[in-house]
Amino acid sequence: DAGITQSPRHKVTETGTPVTLRCHQTENHRYMYWYRQDPGHGLRLIHYSYGVKDTDKGEVSDGYSVSRSKTEDFLLTLESATSSQTSVYFCAISDGASSYEQYFGPGTRLTVT
Amino acid sequence: SQQGEEDPQALSIQEGENATMNCSYKTSINNLQWYRQNSGRGLVHLILIRSNEREKHSGRLRVTLDTSKKSSSLLITASRAADTASYFCVGSGNTPLVFGKGTRLSVIA
Numbered sequence: 184d185a186g187i188t189q190s191p192r193h194k195v196t197e198t199g200t201p202v203t204l205r206c207h208q209t210e211n212h213r214y215m216y217w218y219r220q221d222p223g224h225g226l227r228l229i230h231y232s233y234g235v236k237d238t239d240k241g242e243v244s245d246g247y248s249v250s251r252s253k254t255e256d257f258l259l260t261l262e263s264a265t266s267s268q269t270s271v272y273f274c275a276i277s278d279g280a281s282s283y284e285q286y287f288g289p290g291t292r293l294t295v296t
Numbered sequence: 297s298q299q300g301e302e303d304p305q306a307l308s309i310q311e312g313e314n315a316t317m318n319c320s321y322k323t324s325i326n327n328l329q330w331y332r333q334n335s336g337r338g339l340v341h342l343i344l345i346r347s348n349e350r351e352k353h354s355g356r357l358r359v360t361l362d363t364s365k366k367s368s369s370l371l372i373t374a375s376r377a378a379d380t381a382s383y384f385c386v387g388s389g390n391t392p393l394v395f396g397k398g399t400r401l402s403v404i405a
Binding site: 216218223224225226227228231241242273275281282283284285286287288289290 | 326327329331336337338339340341344384388389391392393394395396397398
């Protein structure tokens with residue numbers, strides 16, 4: 184696997200609480216992405232980053248925020264978790280824009296009760 | 297968007313047989329990528345074919361691209377039980393990749 188780790192790998196939280204997921208890379212790739220994967224919906228882009236402090240929204244960004252204060256870390260925050268945000272979250276990195284292959288992390292399974 | 301749509305949604309074959317999955321997309325692309333996802337794991341990049349290429353091979357994988365029909369196919373020859381996974385295609389252009397729902401391949405030993 185490329186040098187991508189996600190933490191935590193599993194989390195159970197209650198509705199209304201804030202949650203932060205962390206993606207860490209050792210590849211010095213410029214682009215980082217957060218996706219969620221749900222049955223019947225495939226993989227959907229939440230937010231992505233094209234450099235330190237440079238981020239943009241994906242197709243399902245409502246209820247999520249991100250931050251990237253250094254190249255190796257990309258944080259995804261659920262400001263007030265809801266049951267609809269129960270999902271598996273994947274981080275990915277790439278060395279360039281969309282024409283470059285992406286490398287995926289192992290995923291974080293989040294359950295909001 | 298360059299979202300790929302895979303067909304069929306599910307495919308079940310015997311070990312040793314060939315598996316063919318198809319992909320269609322709607323807008324122009326720079327290249328098309330195929331990914332594999334084993335259950336509970338992140339996606340793994342398999343192969344990239346550029347828009348000016350018609351066919352590409354990598355081991356037991358053969359990918360074709362027909363830009364006039366906006367379609368691609370992935371052929372896995374001599375399938376193995378370890379090929380059981382979901383396969384995704386995605387066309388890449390000037391916007392972030394948009395993944396489809398994938399084809400679920402089951403290879404029965």
